[in-house]
Amino acid sequence: MKQDSDLATQRIEFGQRIKRLRGEKGWTLTDLSERTGLAISTISKAERGIIALTYDRLGQLAHGLEVDMSAFFTDAGKGFARGSFAIARKGDFQRQETDNYVYEMLFSDTWNKSMLPMMGTLKARELYQFEDFVRHSGQEFLIVLDGKVTVHLEGREAVNLEQGDAIYFDSGMGHLYASNGDNDARILVVCQSADAVAAPRND
Amino acid sequence: MKQDSDLATQRIEFGQRIKRLRGEKGWTLTDLSERTGLAISTISKAERGIIALTYDRLGQLAHGLEVDMSAFFTDAGKGFARGSFAIARKGDFQRQETDNYVYEMLFSDTWNKSMLPMMGTLKARELYQFEDFVRHSGQEFLIVLDGKVTVHLEGREAVNLEQGDAIYFDSGMGHLYASNGDNDARILVVCQSADAVAAPRND
């Protein structure tokens, strides 16, 4: 059997979170039903982890509860919580390789971080075989540790950075990095993924 | 009105977000299928907004894509103006000096950033004259560019980091850095400032 229990556990935790949110507002199932447009029975079952709501219903539920959907998932229990820390030694970064670059995700096994730091190596001489700009939510910070790098931002002129230079930009703009010198370039990138930003606790 | 089209629209946007995440990693449906345990057809349909995934599948998908679930829901870059960027040249960091260390704030004139990158120099052999732990909200990332650094986290044992090592922690725990070698140490710190991140919903 698969790790059914794992999924079930998640569902139950999710349900309890919903129930707590409803409780905080002092609403009954009927109240919430009216606000969300979901059937009472559906909410009841969801709160007890009997069913797994679909994306659509999750959206309605969030709207009715007047919370952002991420409130359902940023969970004060596991992952990167208050008072936690993680160390990444030079060696044990998790390596990921694509045609154009190699990057190592730091702390890839730590969840719920609000920042995603990565070390990257941009191969020299790779002329722009790049398919397309990269685009994602959040903000991004890049500093050149070694070599020369050209940063392409969609609709802007290319920016040349030398060792020690840095750039900060909205990750929503199409972006692309390439080594610009004779050698490989070494960069450090930190993405801020709008998710999982430490939620204030209630105590 | 039971805005059906609204739900459909949301689903489609969701699907496109998934597809982009997959694209960024250069994965095929088959790749992602293996990483998530979901059927290829399921992912295909989800990406096109044909079906609304359940909570369970969303969890598997997030795990496979190595993102936090809330990444699926939070829309693109808020706060920091969309389409903006800023460059900091090696020279023109704004220097700030204290007894124990020197640090240079990058992009100090750029508002609304959700991350605060700083370069720091920790003077050698400054024995711990430190007053007190530093504490603030958010999360913090530190990487040692040069030298040896000891990171003190309140209530924990001190952590020794060498060049290339990194640490990620909740800024709420009292923290403190010091050089640990014979020479000055050079570090890069990125703080995630909880403000300017949360954004209201618009509907």
Place this chain on the structure above:
DNA sequence: AGACAAATTTTCCAATCGGAAAATATTTAA
């Protein structure tokens, strides 16, 4: 204690999801 009202859970079934495999579509090779 009762009766009544309100909140929650169960039941039943239509609608929808999700997986395996077949059918297309797209890319790569020759």
Place this chain on the structure above:
DNA sequence: TTAAATATTTTCCGATTGGAAAATTTGTCT
């Protein structure tokens, strides 16, 4: 160009969700 390989979409159908209403539980009076 055709053939082979790879990637994606469709089809089919069993499994699960989600809603309406009935059944049950939990309160709240008197």
